[in-house]
Amino acid sequence: MTTNWDNRSISLLFDSYDDRVENLLGYQPLIAEMKRSMNGSTKILDYGCGGGKVSRRLLEAGFDEITGVDISETMIEIARERTSSEKVEYLKIKNNKVPFSDDIFDAAVCCYVFVNTPTPSEISAISNELFRIIKPGGFLYLLDTNPRSIGIQFSTFLNGSPGLTYENGDQREVILHIPNQEVFRIIDTHWTLDAYLSTLSLAGFADFHISERRARDISADHRIQLGPAEHSYAPFIQLTAKKPLT
Ligand SMILES: C[S@@+](CC[C@H](N)C(=O)[O-])C[C@H]1O[C@@H](n2cnc3c(N)ncnc32)[C@H](O)[C@@H]1O
Structure with missing residues:
Protein backbone atom coordinates (compact mmCIF):
# COMPACT_ATOMS: atom_id res chain seq x y z
CA MET A 1 0.00 0.00 0.00
CA THR A 2 1.55 3.31 -1.07
CA THR A 3 0.87 6.72 0.49
CA ASN A 4 -2.52 8.25 -0.37
CA TRP A 5 -1.67 11.85 -1.28
CA ASP A 6 -5.36 12.59 -1.88
CA ASN A 7 -6.06 12.25 1.85
CA ARG A 8 -6.08 15.84 3.18
CA SER A 9 -4.78 15.01 6.66
CA ILE A 10 -1.85 13.04 5.16
CA SER A 11 -1.11 15.89 2.76
CA LEU A 12 -1.26 18.51 5.53
CA LEU A 13 0.96 16.41 7.81
CA PHE A 14 3.52 16.08 5.02
CA ASP A 15 3.47 19.84 4.57
CA SER A 16 4.08 20.34 8.35
CA TYR A 17 7.07 17.96 8.39
CA ASP A 18 10.29 19.59 9.59
CA ASP A 19 12.17 19.45 6.26
CA ARG A 20 15.31 21.34 7.32
CA VAL A 21 17.55 18.40 6.32
CA GLU A 22 15.87 18.19 2.87
CA ASN A 23 16.18 21.96 2.54
CA LEU A 24 19.85 22.24 3.54
CA LEU A 25 21.18 19.15 1.73
CA GLY A 26 18.61 18.90 -1.07
CA TYR A 27 16.40 21.78 -2.16
CA GLN A 28 18.71 24.75 -1.55
CA GLU A 33 22.81 24.84 -9.12
CA MET A 34 19.76 25.71 -11.21
CA LYS A 35 20.49 29.41 -10.84
CA ARG A 36 24.09 28.91 -11.98
CA SER A 37 23.05 26.85 -15.06
CA MET A 38 19.95 28.61 -16.29
CA ASN A 39 21.50 31.80 -17.75
CA GLY A 40 18.38 33.82 -17.18
CA SER A 41 16.02 31.24 -18.72
CA THR A 42 13.25 30.76 -16.25
CA LYS A 43 10.37 28.59 -17.39
CA ILE A 44 10.38 25.81 -14.81
CA LEU A 45 8.15 22.76 -14.32
CA ASP A 46 7.83 21.40 -10.75
CA TYR A 47 6.66 17.82 -11.41
CA GLY A 48 4.90 16.24 -8.39
CA CYS A 49 4.78 19.65 -6.70
CA GLY A 50 2.81 18.46 -3.66
CA GLY A 51 1.86 21.38 -1.40
CA GLY A 52 4.14 23.73 -3.33
CA LYS A 53 7.22 23.80 -1.05
CA VAL A 54 9.63 23.53 -3.97
CA SER A 55 7.76 25.99 -6.19
CA ARG A 56 7.73 28.59 -3.39
CA ARG A 57 11.46 28.11 -2.80
CA LEU A 58 12.09 28.54 -6.54
CA LEU A 59 10.05 31.74 -6.39
CA GLU A 60 12.05 33.02 -3.39
CA ALA A 61 15.23 32.30 -5.35
CA GLY A 62 14.06 34.60 -8.15
CA PHE A 63 12.55 32.23 -10.72
CA ASP A 64 9.51 33.95 -12.13
CA GLU A 65 7.64 31.46 -14.31
CA ILE A 66 6.89 28.26 -12.43
CA THR A 67 4.28 25.59 -13.14
CA GLY A 68 3.63 22.95 -10.48
CA VAL A 69 1.80 19.78 -11.48
CA ASP A 70 0.59 16.86 -9.38
CA ILE A 71 -1.79 13.92 -9.65
CA SER A 72 -3.33 14.75 -6.28
CA GLU A 73 -6.20 17.24 -6.31
CA THR A 74 -5.73 17.69 -2.55
CA MET A 75 -2.05 18.56 -2.90
CA ILE A 76 -2.87 21.05 -5.67
CA GLU A 77 -5.51 22.69 -3.41
CA ILE A 78 -2.97 23.00 -0.57
CA ALA A 79 -0.36 24.42 -2.95
CA ARG A 80 -2.83 27.04 -4.22
CA GLU A 81 -3.90 27.95 -0.65
CA ARG A 82 -0.28 28.45 0.43
CA THR A 83 1.13 30.33 -2.56
CA SER A 84 0.14 33.89 -3.34
CA SER A 85 1.99 34.81 -6.49
CA GLU A 86 0.94 35.14 -10.11
CA LYS A 87 4.36 33.80 -11.05
CA VAL A 88 3.35 30.28 -9.98
CA GLU A 89 0.47 28.22 -11.35
CA TYR A 90 -0.60 24.77 -10.17
CA LEU A 91 -2.34 22.20 -12.35
CA LYS A 92 -3.69 18.75 -11.62
CA ILE A 93 -2.56 16.16 -14.14
CA LYS A 94 -4.03 12.82 -15.18
CA ASN A 95 -2.14 9.74 -16.38
CA ASN A 96 1.21 11.54 -16.02
CA LYS A 97 0.30 13.85 -18.93
CA VAL A 98 1.43 17.45 -18.46
CA PRO A 99 -1.00 19.73 -20.37
CA PHE A 100 1.67 21.46 -22.48
CA SER A 101 3.10 20.80 -25.92
CA ASP A 102 6.62 19.42 -26.44
CA ASP A 103 9.87 21.33 -25.70
CA ILE A 104 8.32 24.08 -23.55
CA PHE A 105 10.30 24.19 -20.27
CA ASP A 106 13.90 25.30 -19.72
CA ALA A 107 14.12 22.89 -16.80
CA ALA A 108 12.05 20.49 -14.73
CA VAL A 109 12.47 19.63 -11.07
CA CYS A 110 11.11 16.37 -9.70
CA CYS A 111 11.53 16.01 -5.93
CA TYR A 112 10.59 12.88 -3.95
CA VAL A 113 8.26 11.64 -6.70
CA PHE A 114 9.99 8.43 -7.88
CA VAL A 115 10.00 7.12 -4.27
CA ASN A 116 6.24 7.70 -4.31
CA THR A 117 5.74 5.82 -7.57
CA PRO A 118 5.21 2.08 -7.12
CA THR A 119 5.88 0.51 -10.54
CA PRO A 120 8.65 0.56 -13.17
CA SER A 121 6.10 1.40 -15.88
CA GLU A 122 5.00 4.52 -13.96
CA ILE A 123 8.56 5.82 -13.37
CA SER A 124 9.16 5.24 -17.10
CA ALA A 125 5.99 7.16 -17.99
CA ILE A 126 7.03 10.09 -15.77
CA SER A 127 10.55 10.09 -17.25
CA ASN A 128 9.17 10.08 -20.81
CA GLU A 129 6.86 12.97 -19.99
CA LEU A 130 9.64 14.99 -18.37
CA PHE A 131 11.78 14.42 -21.46
CA ARG A 132 8.94 15.49 -23.77
CA ILE A 133 8.22 18.83 -22.12
CA ILE A 134 11.85 19.97 -21.55
CA LYS A 135 13.44 21.99 -24.39
CA PRO A 136 16.42 20.41 -26.20
CA GLY A 137 19.48 21.53 -24.21
CA GLY A 138 17.33 21.94 -21.06
CA PHE A 139 17.87 20.32 -17.68
CA LEU A 140 16.20 17.81 -15.38
CA TYR A 141 16.89 18.08 -11.64
CA LEU A 142 15.70 15.02 -9.75
CA LEU A 143 15.96 14.76 -5.98
CA ASP A 144 15.05 11.70 -3.93
CA THR A 145 15.81 9.74 -0.81
CA ASN A 146 19.24 8.17 -1.28
CA PRO A 147 18.85 4.44 -2.01
CA ARG A 148 22.39 4.04 -0.63
CA SER A 149 21.47 5.46 2.82
CA ILE A 150 18.50 3.31 3.75
CA GLY A 151 17.94 2.38 7.41
CA ILE A 152 19.97 5.33 8.74
CA GLN A 153 18.28 7.40 11.47
CA PHE A 154 18.75 10.97 10.22
CA SER A 155 17.87 13.99 12.39
CA THR A 156 14.29 14.23 11.12
CA PHE A 157 13.51 10.93 9.39
CA LEU A 158 14.18 7.21 9.08
CA ASN A 159 13.63 5.64 5.66
CA GLY A 160 13.52 1.83 5.65
CA SER A 161 14.29 -0.48 8.54
CA PRO A 162 17.88 -0.64 9.85
CA GLY A 163 19.59 -3.84 8.70
CA LEU A 164 17.09 -4.68 5.94
CA THR A 165 18.05 -4.62 2.26
CA TYR A 166 15.59 -3.56 -0.41
CA GLU A 167 15.20 -4.48 -4.08
CA ASN A 168 13.67 -2.42 -6.89
CA GLY A 169 9.95 -1.91 -6.28
CA ASP A 170 10.05 -2.96 -2.60
CA GLN A 171 8.04 -0.83 -0.18
CA ARG A 172 9.87 0.89 2.68
CA GLU A 173 8.28 2.44 5.75
CA VAL A 174 9.31 6.07 6.30
CA ILE A 175 9.07 7.76 9.71
CA LEU A 176 8.96 11.56 9.51
CA HIS A 177 9.21 13.91 12.51
CA ILE A 178 6.44 16.51 12.71
CA PRO A 179 7.27 19.40 15.11
CA ASN A 180 5.33 19.06 18.42
CA GLN A 181 3.47 15.98 17.22
CA GLU A 182 3.80 12.24 17.04
CA VAL A 183 5.81 10.77 14.19
CA PHE A 184 4.16 10.49 10.79
CA ARG A 185 4.50 7.21 8.88
CA ILE A 186 4.32 6.93 5.10
CA ILE A 187 5.32 4.26 2.58
CA ASP A 188 7.95 4.80 -0.11
CA THR A 189 9.08 2.57 -2.97
CA HIS A 190 12.74 1.59 -3.29
CA TRP A 191 14.54 2.25 -6.59
CA THR A 192 18.27 1.59 -6.97
CA LEU A 193 20.57 4.18 -8.50
CA ASP A 194 20.84 1.90 -11.57
CA ALA A 195 17.04 1.97 -11.91
CA TYR A 196 17.05 5.80 -11.93
CA LEU A 197 19.88 5.96 -14.46
CA SER A 198 18.52 3.29 -16.80
CA THR A 199 14.95 4.66 -16.74
CA LEU A 200 16.05 8.24 -17.41
CA SER A 201 18.56 7.13 -20.09
CA LEU A 202 15.86 5.12 -21.87
CA ALA A 203 13.68 8.23 -21.89
CA GLY A 204 16.53 10.02 -23.73
CA PHE A 205 18.31 11.98 -20.97
CA ALA A 206 22.12 12.21 -21.05
CA ASP A 207 25.09 13.91 -19.32
CA PHE A 208 24.19 12.64 -15.86
CA HIS A 209 25.68 14.18 -12.77
CA ILE A 210 25.09 12.64 -9.33
CA SER A 211 25.31 14.61 -6.07
CA GLU A 212 25.22 13.00 -2.63
CA ARG A 213 25.72 15.81 -0.13
CA ARG A 214 26.69 15.50 3.49
CA ALA A 215 27.06 18.17 6.17
CA ARG A 216 30.66 18.89 5.12
CA ASP A 217 29.42 20.04 1.68
CA ILE A 218 27.49 23.05 2.99
CA SER A 219 28.53 26.23 4.79
CA ALA A 220 29.52 26.05 8.48
CA ASP A 221 26.64 28.27 9.63
CA HIS A 222 24.11 25.92 8.00
CA ARG A 223 25.98 22.76 9.02
CA ILE A 224 25.28 23.38 12.71
CA GLN A 225 21.56 22.75 12.06
CA LEU A 226 22.38 19.14 11.10
CA GLY A 227 22.97 16.08 13.29
CA PRO A 228 25.71 13.41 13.43
CA ALA A 229 24.14 11.09 10.82
CA GLU A 230 24.17 13.86 8.19
CA HIS A 231 27.94 14.22 8.80
CA SER A 232 28.54 10.54 8.02
CA TYR A 233 25.95 9.75 5.35
CA ALA A 234 24.26 11.50 2.41
CA PRO A 235 20.50 11.33 3.03
CA PHE A 236 19.49 12.34 -0.51
CA ILE A 237 20.56 11.81 -4.06
CA GLN A 238 20.33 14.46 -6.77
CA LEU A 239 20.52 13.47 -10.41
CA THR A 240 21.02 16.22 -12.92
CA ALA A 241 20.61 15.34 -16.59
CA LYS A 242 20.28 17.08 -19.92
CA LYS A 243 17.90 16.67 -22.83
CA PRO A 244 20.41 16.55 -25.69
CA LEU A 245 20.25 19.09 -28.52
CA THR A 246 18.87 17.19 -31.50
C1 LIG B 1 6.55 13.35 -1.08
S1 LIG B 1 5.52 14.40 -2.00
C2 LIG B 1 6.73 15.57 -2.60
C3 LIG B 1 6.13 16.89 -2.96
C4 LIG B 1 7.13 17.96 -3.41
N1 LIG B 1 7.81 17.57 -4.63
C5 LIG B 1 8.12 18.26 -2.32
O1 LIG B 1 9.30 17.95 -2.47
O2 LIG B 1 7.70 18.83 -1.27
C6 LIG B 1 5.24 13.42 -3.45
C7 LIG B 1 4.25 14.04 -4.40
O3 LIG B 1 4.33 13.34 -5.64
C8 LIG B 1 3.01 13.28 -6.17
N2 LIG B 1 2.98 12.20 -7.16
C9 LIG B 1 3.07 10.87 -6.96
N3 LIG B 1 3.00 10.22 -8.14
C10 LIG B 1 2.87 11.16 -9.11
C11 LIG B 1 2.74 11.11 -10.52
N4 LIG B 1 2.73 9.95 -11.18
N5 LIG B 1 2.62 12.27 -11.21
C12 LIG B 1 2.62 13.45 -10.53
N6 LIG B 1 2.72 13.57 -9.19
C13 LIG B 1 2.85 12.43 -8.48
C14 LIG B 1 2.15 13.03 -4.94
O4 LIG B 1 0.79 13.32 -5.18
C15 LIG B 1 2.81 13.96 -3.92
O5 LIG B 1 2.24 15.24 -3.94
Whole structure:
Protein backbone atom coordinates (compact mmCIF):
# COMPACT_ATOMS: atom_id res chain seq x y z
CA MET A 1 0.00 0.00 0.00
CA THR A 2 1.55 3.31 -1.07
CA THR A 3 0.87 6.72 0.49
CA ASN A 4 -2.52 8.25 -0.37
CA TRP A 5 -1.67 11.85 -1.28
CA ASP A 6 -5.36 12.59 -1.88
CA ASN A 7 -6.06 12.25 1.85
CA ARG A 8 -6.08 15.84 3.18
CA SER A 9 -4.78 15.01 6.66
CA ILE A 10 -1.85 13.04 5.16
CA SER A 11 -1.11 15.89 2.76
CA LEU A 12 -1.26 18.51 5.53
CA LEU A 13 0.96 16.41 7.81
CA PHE A 14 3.52 16.08 5.02
CA ASP A 15 3.47 19.84 4.57
CA SER A 16 4.08 20.34 8.35
CA TYR A 17 7.07 17.96 8.39
CA ASP A 18 10.29 19.59 9.59
CA ASP A 19 12.17 19.45 6.26
CA ARG A 20 15.31 21.34 7.32
CA VAL A 21 17.55 18.40 6.32
CA GLU A 22 15.87 18.19 2.87
CA ASN A 23 16.18 21.96 2.54
CA LEU A 24 19.85 22.24 3.54
CA LEU A 25 21.18 19.15 1.73
CA GLY A 26 18.61 18.90 -1.07
CA TYR A 27 16.40 21.78 -2.16
CA GLN A 28 18.71 24.75 -1.55
CA PRO A 29 21.86 23.31 -3.21
CA LEU A 30 19.69 22.07 -6.11
CA ILE A 31 18.14 25.54 -6.57
CA ALA A 32 21.59 27.18 -6.34
CA GLU A 33 22.81 24.84 -9.12
CA MET A 34 19.76 25.71 -11.21
CA LYS A 35 20.49 29.41 -10.84
CA ARG A 36 24.09 28.91 -11.98
CA SER A 37 23.05 26.85 -15.06
CA MET A 38 19.95 28.61 -16.29
CA ASN A 39 21.50 31.80 -17.75
CA GLY A 40 18.38 33.82 -17.18
CA SER A 41 16.02 31.24 -18.72
CA THR A 42 13.25 30.76 -16.25
CA LYS A 43 10.37 28.59 -17.39
CA ILE A 44 10.38 25.81 -14.81
CA LEU A 45 8.15 22.76 -14.32
CA ASP A 46 7.83 21.40 -10.75
CA TYR A 47 6.66 17.82 -11.41
CA GLY A 48 4.90 16.24 -8.39
CA CYS A 49 4.78 19.65 -6.70
CA GLY A 50 2.81 18.46 -3.66
CA GLY A 51 1.86 21.38 -1.40
CA GLY A 52 4.14 23.73 -3.33
CA LYS A 53 7.22 23.80 -1.05
CA VAL A 54 9.63 23.53 -3.97
CA SER A 55 7.76 25.99 -6.19
CA ARG A 56 7.73 28.59 -3.39
CA ARG A 57 11.46 28.11 -2.80
CA LEU A 58 12.09 28.54 -6.54
CA LEU A 59 10.05 31.74 -6.39
CA GLU A 60 12.05 33.02 -3.39
CA ALA A 61 15.23 32.30 -5.35
CA GLY A 62 14.06 34.60 -8.15
CA PHE A 63 12.55 32.23 -10.72
CA ASP A 64 9.51 33.95 -12.13
CA GLU A 65 7.64 31.46 -14.31
CA ILE A 66 6.89 28.26 -12.43
CA THR A 67 4.28 25.59 -13.14
CA GLY A 68 3.63 22.95 -10.48
CA VAL A 69 1.80 19.78 -11.48
CA ASP A 70 0.59 16.86 -9.38
CA ILE A 71 -1.79 13.92 -9.65
CA SER A 72 -3.33 14.75 -6.28
CA GLU A 73 -6.20 17.24 -6.31
CA THR A 74 -5.73 17.69 -2.55
CA MET A 75 -2.05 18.56 -2.90
CA ILE A 76 -2.87 21.05 -5.67
CA GLU A 77 -5.51 22.69 -3.41
CA ILE A 78 -2.97 23.00 -0.57
CA ALA A 79 -0.36 24.42 -2.95
CA ARG A 80 -2.83 27.04 -4.22
CA GLU A 81 -3.90 27.95 -0.65
CA ARG A 82 -0.28 28.45 0.43
CA THR A 83 1.13 30.33 -2.56
CA SER A 84 0.14 33.89 -3.34
CA SER A 85 1.99 34.81 -6.49
CA GLU A 86 0.94 35.14 -10.11
CA LYS A 87 4.36 33.80 -11.05
CA VAL A 88 3.35 30.28 -9.98
CA GLU A 89 0.47 28.22 -11.35
CA TYR A 90 -0.60 24.77 -10.17
CA LEU A 91 -2.34 22.20 -12.35
CA LYS A 92 -3.69 18.75 -11.62
CA ILE A 93 -2.56 16.16 -14.14
CA LYS A 94 -4.03 12.82 -15.18
CA ASN A 95 -2.14 9.74 -16.38
CA ASN A 96 1.21 11.54 -16.02
CA LYS A 97 0.30 13.85 -18.93
CA VAL A 98 1.43 17.45 -18.46
CA PRO A 99 -1.00 19.73 -20.37
CA PHE A 100 1.67 21.46 -22.48
CA SER A 101 3.10 20.80 -25.92
CA ASP A 102 6.62 19.42 -26.44
CA ASP A 103 9.87 21.33 -25.70
CA ILE A 104 8.32 24.08 -23.55
CA PHE A 105 10.30 24.19 -20.27
CA ASP A 106 13.90 25.30 -19.72
CA ALA A 107 14.12 22.89 -16.80
CA ALA A 108 12.05 20.49 -14.73
CA VAL A 109 12.47 19.63 -11.07
CA CYS A 110 11.11 16.37 -9.70
CA CYS A 111 11.53 16.01 -5.93
CA TYR A 112 10.59 12.88 -3.95
CA VAL A 113 8.26 11.64 -6.70
CA PHE A 114 9.99 8.43 -7.88
CA VAL A 115 10.00 7.12 -4.27
CA ASN A 116 6.24 7.70 -4.31
CA THR A 117 5.74 5.82 -7.57
CA PRO A 118 5.21 2.08 -7.12
CA THR A 119 5.88 0.51 -10.54
CA PRO A 120 8.65 0.56 -13.17
CA SER A 121 6.10 1.40 -15.88
CA GLU A 122 5.00 4.52 -13.96
CA ILE A 123 8.56 5.82 -13.37
CA SER A 124 9.16 5.24 -17.10
CA ALA A 125 5.99 7.16 -17.99
CA ILE A 126 7.03 10.09 -15.77
CA SER A 127 10.55 10.09 -17.25
CA ASN A 128 9.17 10.08 -20.81
CA GLU A 129 6.86 12.97 -19.99
CA LEU A 130 9.64 14.99 -18.37
CA PHE A 131 11.78 14.42 -21.46
CA ARG A 132 8.94 15.49 -23.77
CA ILE A 133 8.22 18.83 -22.12
CA ILE A 134 11.85 19.97 -21.55
CA LYS A 135 13.44 21.99 -24.39
CA PRO A 136 16.42 20.41 -26.20
CA GLY A 137 19.48 21.53 -24.21
CA GLY A 138 17.33 21.94 -21.06
CA PHE A 139 17.87 20.32 -17.68
CA LEU A 140 16.20 17.81 -15.38
CA TYR A 141 16.89 18.08 -11.64
CA LEU A 142 15.70 15.02 -9.75
CA LEU A 143 15.96 14.76 -5.98
CA ASP A 144 15.05 11.70 -3.93
CA THR A 145 15.81 9.74 -0.81
CA ASN A 146 19.24 8.17 -1.28
CA PRO A 147 18.85 4.44 -2.01
CA ARG A 148 22.39 4.04 -0.63
CA SER A 149 21.47 5.46 2.82
CA ILE A 150 18.50 3.31 3.75
CA GLY A 151 17.94 2.38 7.41
CA ILE A 152 19.97 5.33 8.74
CA GLN A 153 18.28 7.40 11.47
CA PHE A 154 18.75 10.97 10.22
CA SER A 155 17.87 13.99 12.39
CA THR A 156 14.29 14.23 11.12
CA PHE A 157 13.51 10.93 9.39
CA LEU A 158 14.18 7.21 9.08
CA ASN A 159 13.63 5.64 5.66
CA GLY A 160 13.52 1.83 5.65
CA SER A 161 14.29 -0.48 8.54
CA PRO A 162 17.88 -0.64 9.85
CA GLY A 163 19.59 -3.84 8.70
CA LEU A 164 17.09 -4.68 5.94
CA THR A 165 18.05 -4.62 2.26
CA TYR A 166 15.59 -3.56 -0.41
CA GLU A 167 15.20 -4.48 -4.08
CA ASN A 168 13.67 -2.42 -6.89
CA GLY A 169 9.95 -1.91 -6.28
CA ASP A 170 10.05 -2.96 -2.60
CA GLN A 171 8.04 -0.83 -0.18
CA ARG A 172 9.87 0.89 2.68
CA GLU A 173 8.28 2.44 5.75
CA VAL A 174 9.31 6.07 6.30
CA ILE A 175 9.07 7.76 9.71
CA LEU A 176 8.96 11.56 9.51
CA HIS A 177 9.21 13.91 12.51
CA ILE A 178 6.44 16.51 12.71
CA PRO A 179 7.27 19.40 15.11
CA ASN A 180 5.33 19.06 18.42
CA GLN A 181 3.47 15.98 17.22
CA GLU A 182 3.80 12.24 17.04
CA VAL A 183 5.81 10.77 14.19
CA PHE A 184 4.16 10.49 10.79
CA ARG A 185 4.50 7.21 8.88
CA ILE A 186 4.32 6.93 5.10
CA ILE A 187 5.32 4.26 2.58
CA ASP A 188 7.95 4.80 -0.11
CA THR A 189 9.08 2.57 -2.97
CA HIS A 190 12.74 1.59 -3.29
CA TRP A 191 14.54 2.25 -6.59
CA THR A 192 18.27 1.59 -6.97
CA LEU A 193 20.57 4.18 -8.50
CA ASP A 194 20.84 1.90 -11.57
CA ALA A 195 17.04 1.97 -11.91
CA TYR A 196 17.05 5.80 -11.93
CA LEU A 197 19.88 5.96 -14.46
CA SER A 198 18.52 3.29 -16.80
CA THR A 199 14.95 4.66 -16.74
CA LEU A 200 16.05 8.24 -17.41
CA SER A 201 18.56 7.13 -20.09
CA LEU A 202 15.86 5.12 -21.87
CA ALA A 203 13.68 8.23 -21.89
CA GLY A 204 16.53 10.02 -23.73
CA PHE A 205 18.31 11.98 -20.97
CA ALA A 206 22.12 12.21 -21.05
CA ASP A 207 25.09 13.91 -19.32
CA PHE A 208 24.19 12.64 -15.86
CA HIS A 209 25.68 14.18 -12.77
CA ILE A 210 25.09 12.64 -9.33
CA SER A 211 25.31 14.61 -6.07
CA GLU A 212 25.22 13.00 -2.63
CA ARG A 213 25.72 15.81 -0.13
CA ARG A 214 26.69 15.50 3.49
CA ALA A 215 27.06 18.17 6.17
CA ARG A 216 30.66 18.89 5.12
CA ASP A 217 29.42 20.04 1.68
CA ILE A 218 27.49 23.05 2.99
CA SER A 219 28.53 26.23 4.79
CA ALA A 220 29.52 26.05 8.48
CA ASP A 221 26.64 28.27 9.63
CA HIS A 222 24.11 25.92 8.00
CA ARG A 223 25.98 22.76 9.02
CA ILE A 224 25.28 23.38 12.71
CA GLN A 225 21.56 22.75 12.06
CA LEU A 226 22.38 19.14 11.10
CA GLY A 227 22.97 16.08 13.29
CA PRO A 228 25.71 13.41 13.43
CA ALA A 229 24.14 11.09 10.82
CA GLU A 230 24.17 13.86 8.19
CA HIS A 231 27.94 14.22 8.80
CA SER A 232 28.54 10.54 8.02
CA TYR A 233 25.95 9.75 5.35
CA ALA A 234 24.26 11.50 2.41
CA PRO A 235 20.50 11.33 3.03
CA PHE A 236 19.49 12.34 -0.51
CA ILE A 237 20.56 11.81 -4.06
CA GLN A 238 20.33 14.46 -6.77
CA LEU A 239 20.52 13.47 -10.41
CA THR A 240 21.02 16.22 -12.92
CA ALA A 241 20.61 15.34 -16.59
CA LYS A 242 20.28 17.08 -19.92
CA LYS A 243 17.90 16.67 -22.83
CA PRO A 244 20.41 16.55 -25.69
CA LEU A 245 20.25 19.09 -28.52
CA THR A 246 18.87 17.19 -31.50
C1 LIG B 1 6.55 13.35 -1.08
S1 LIG B 1 5.52 14.40 -2.00
C2 LIG B 1 6.73 15.57 -2.60
C3 LIG B 1 6.13 16.89 -2.96
C4 LIG B 1 7.13 17.96 -3.41
N1 LIG B 1 7.81 17.57 -4.63
C5 LIG B 1 8.12 18.26 -2.32
O1 LIG B 1 9.30 17.95 -2.47
O2 LIG B 1 7.70 18.83 -1.27
C6 LIG B 1 5.24 13.42 -3.45
C7 LIG B 1 4.25 14.04 -4.40
O3 LIG B 1 4.33 13.34 -5.64
C8 LIG B 1 3.01 13.28 -6.17
N2 LIG B 1 2.98 12.20 -7.16
C9 LIG B 1 3.07 10.87 -6.96
N3 LIG B 1 3.00 10.22 -8.14
C10 LIG B 1 2.87 11.16 -9.11
C11 LIG B 1 2.74 11.11 -10.52
N4 LIG B 1 2.73 9.95 -11.18
N5 LIG B 1 2.62 12.27 -11.21
C12 LIG B 1 2.62 13.45 -10.53
N6 LIG B 1 2.72 13.57 -9.19
C13 LIG B 1 2.85 12.43 -8.48
C14 LIG B 1 2.15 13.03 -4.94
O4 LIG B 1 0.79 13.32 -5.18
C15 LIG B 1 2.81 13.96 -3.92
O5 LIG B 1 2.24 15.24 -3.94
